[in-house]
Amino acid sequence: xxxxxxxxxxxxxxxxxxxxxxxxxxxxxxxxxxxxxxxxxxxxxxxxxxxxxxxxxxxxxxxxxxxxxxxxxxxxxxxxxxxxxxxxxxxxxxxxxxxxxxxxxxxxxxxxxxx
Amino acid sequence: xxxxxxxxxxxxxxxxxxxxxxxxxxxxxxxxxxxxxxxxxxxxxxxxxxxxxxxxxxxxxxxxxxxxxxxxxxxxxxxxxxxxxxxxxxxxxxxxxxxxxxxxxxxxxxxx
Numbered sequence: 001x002x003x004x005x006x007x008x009x010x011x012x013x014x015x016x017x018x019x020x021x022x023x024x025x026x027x028x029x030x031x032x033x034x035x036x037x038x039x040x041x042x043x044x045x046x047x048x049x050x051x052x053x054x055x056x057x058x059x060x061x062x063x064x065x066x067x068x069x070x071x072x073x074x075x076x077x078x079x080x081x082x083x084x085x086x087x088x089x090x091x092x093x094x095x096x097x098x099x100x101x102x103x104x105x106x107x108x109x110x111x112x113x114x115x
Numbered sequence: 116x117x118x119x120x121x122x123x124x125x126x127x128x129x130x131x132x133x134x135x136x137x138x139x140x141x142x143x144x145x146x147x148x149x150x151x152x153x154x155x156x157x158x159x160x161x162x163x164x165x166x167x168x169x170x171x172x173x174x175x176x177x178x179x180x181x182x183x184x185x186x187x188x189x190x191x192x193x194x195x196x197x198x199x200x201x202x203x204x205x206x207x208x209x210x211x212x213x214x215x216x217x218x219x220x221x222x223x224x225x226x227x
Contacts, residue, residue, distance in 0.1 A: 033214070035217075040222070041219060041220075042203060042217050042218060042219035042220050043158070043203065043217040044217075045214060045215075045216075048214050056214075058214065059116075090157055090158070092158075101145065101146055101148075101163070101207050101215075103148060103160035103163060104148075104150075104158075104160065104215065105160070106157040106158050106159070107157065108156075108157055109157050
């Protein structure tokens with residue numbers, strides 16, 4: 001079965017701790033993305049990567065870091081510098097870097113709660 | 116930077132009523148995509164429109180792309196409870212590449 005997996009589904013952390021969210025895809029997609037979603041709001045882009053060993057900041061990259069060492073994997077680290085890290089985090093991938101632009105496939109998401 | 120706006124933010128309808136959400140971009144789009152997110156779920160791709168004035172249908176859903184390629188709409192005829200969710204439009208960013216700018220979404224609730 002092809003798709004995107006994110007783990008864990010729920011994650012609880014204490015303030016001041018770094019936490020890494022996992023994202024793996026077996027769709028052979030070049031591009032991968034991380035979004036943050038707050039209750040009742042849209043998707044805000046944190047980081048994206050269009051090719052292995054390269055990534056770009058999105059609109060809200062401060063307090064986050066990523067790596068793209070393998071095509072299949074794009075982990076996101078939420079650092080202690082992120083002021084308000086509690087949110088729903090979504091990972092996505094798409095076939096190419098565009099154009100043409102292909103649809104994005106989303107993982108099931110990780111709900112992070114920091115107290 | 117590019118902005119994508121959607122209205123309304125919320126829409127409550129009785130089952131059987133029609134529903135429309137509108138999407139407007141601050142810049143011309145090469146294409147526009149629509150996604151649906153069920154409550155507690157993740158966004159799922161619905162459709163992509165590419166051509167100016169394009170209209171596409173998926174059963175009770177009708178998607179339009181404006182002539183100037185700066186706006187789009189999604190219309191649902193005779194809503195059902197299965198239509199509940201948040202509908203997002205998204206367009207490619209100005210700086211090329213594959214990133215999308217998402218609208219804030221329209222949250223649809225359907226009363227049975």
